[in-house]
Amino acid sequence: LRRQALFPPGDSDEYRGRIGAGCTGMGGDAQPPAYWWLDVLPALRKSGAAEELGMVECVQRPGETIFVPFGWWHAVLNIGFTAAVTQNLLAPDTLDYAWPVLAADWPDFAPRFARLIHELRPEVELP
Helix, strand or coil: CEEEEEECCCCCHHHHHHHCCCCCCCCCCCCCHHHHHHHHHHHHHHHCHHHHCCCEEEEECCCCCCCCCCCCEEEEEECCCCCCCCCCCCCHHHHHHHHHHHHHHCCCHHHHHHHHHHHHCCCCCCC
8 A cells, every 4th residue: 555645736945845845855854754744744734734735645555556747746655565666757748847857967868868859759849
């Protein structure tokens, strides 16, 4: 089982702060992932912000698939032994946002990937 909480897209510092997006991650003074479930989520519920921000919560059972739309923030809590397979999708309609990040984070890979896109999907324009 996997418990999931999802939030609609939002990119401002205020929004990220309200949903607790900065409480976990790599490096620095990051909190353990359980912090979000034990401290942030109860506070969101108590204040009414979970509903106000459009949070969707569900439990994913064995054999079920969850699609997380582009830009949605999400937190996952594995309940018991869990194996998961994730796949990120780089679709043409996400390139304006995703390509600059990909090019900055993967400078050796991006030019080769751009050539493949041009060869295989010439109708797709990179930003």
